[in-house]
Amino acid sequence: MGSTPNESDSDAKGAGLGAWERRLWQTTDVVIGVDEAGRGPLAGPVVAAAFAALSQDDEVLDxxxxxxxxxxxxxQQREQLFQELTDPKFKKRVIWAIAESSAAEIDATNILQASLSAMARAVRLLELGERLPESHVLVDGCNRPPELLHQGEKWTRLSQRDLEARKNQQKLSQFFASVPSQSKGSEHEKPKEVEAVIQGDGRVPSISAASIIAKVHRDRLMEAMDREHPAFGFKLHKGYGTEAHLQAIRTHGICHEHRKTFGPVRLLLEQKNVDICKALAATPKRSNTEMGLAKSPPKEGVAKKRKAKKR
Structure with missing residues (x-):
């Protein structure tokens, strides 16, 4: 996975760029930072962003x-930096892309797999063409998107012992077992190398830029979602499991943007189903007459036919 700058170097941002970029720009002109936003919320998509500085001029480095x-x-700081990072004046000097994994996709797989998949899509959406195979990708965290890796590469930096020590070890192990030795996509559609950088969003400027773009984009999505589903208060909590959000689910149920496999949502749904069953079981049985379902008298023609048969 290449050498790793020491702690003092990796936290320094001399001349407007971190030690990671300084090191990598010596061998490649495309260094891509990748991060996601929205792994923890109970509703809404997880959003990934990829960012790369194609120019090293003073304005970009600043x-x-x-x-x-x-x-x-x-x-307010995030919004201001988002405007600068995506400003058209930087066109062809910086590039960025956004990809999302919906709540439905998260429920169909798991949040880790959905996050890594969105990261891979964001990198491909940069449309680097022939420059992608020569690029170097830096991903926040300890996992690397399998879809960007070459044959035989491991998707996680953690050892098996570390995985087993984690609470979500079972999900991680299942996902790890499902990753084929030859990941999706042609070898020509993958970067030269992908590095996972723990706490990279605070140590690597390219990842920091991606984290800002992903966060602001997702916040705006949740604000738009709030207008569609005002009962849940998405604008305030952005889908996170606040008490106000949980109470709204208790009162109104869920919408299609909720992640049904996430513990708090799943438990509330299960409790709601239990309460409904209890209420139905406690309801005394009533006769047809009490429920207004007493048999209506037969029609006149039918009654005459019955009398004729008896004769």
Missing amino acids: LLSRVNDSKQLAE
């Missing part, structure tokens, strides 16, 4: 020197 982990920035 911009990269001012980015940081989106979680460490106030909303």
Whole structure:
């Protein structure tokens, strides 16, 4: 996976770029940072973004020197940096792309797989063409998107012992077992190398930029979702499991944007079903007459036929 800068170097951002970019730009001119937003919420998509600085001019380096982990920035700061990172004046000097995995996709697979899949799609959406096989991708976290890896490469930096120590070890192991030795896509459609950088969103400017783009884009999606489903307050909590959100689910049920496999949502749905069953079981049985279902008298023609048969 290549050498790793030491801690003091990786946290320094001299001349507007981090040690990771400085090291990699010596051998490749395309360094792509990738991050996601929205793994934890109970509703909405998980959003991934990819960002690359194609130019190393002073204006681009100054911009990269001012980015940081989106979680460490106030909303106003994120919005301002998002506007700068996506400003048309940087066209052909920086490139970025966004990909999403919906709540339905998350439920159909799992949040880890959906996140990694969105990351891979974001990288491909950069449309680097012939430059992609020469690029170097830096991904936030300890896992690498399998769809971007070459044959025989492992998707996680964690050892099996580390995996077994995690609470979600079972899901991770199932996903790991399902990744074929030859991942999807032609070898020519994959970057030269993919590195996982733990806490990369605060250490690598390209990843920081991607984290800001992903976060702001997702927040805007949730605000739009709030207008469609105002009962849940998505604009305020962005889909996270706040008490207000959980209470809204108890009161109104769920919408199609909720992740039904996530514990709090699943448990609330199960409890709601139990309550419905209990209510039905506790309802006393009533006769047809009480329910207004007493047999109506036969029609006149039918009654005459019956009398004729008796004669």
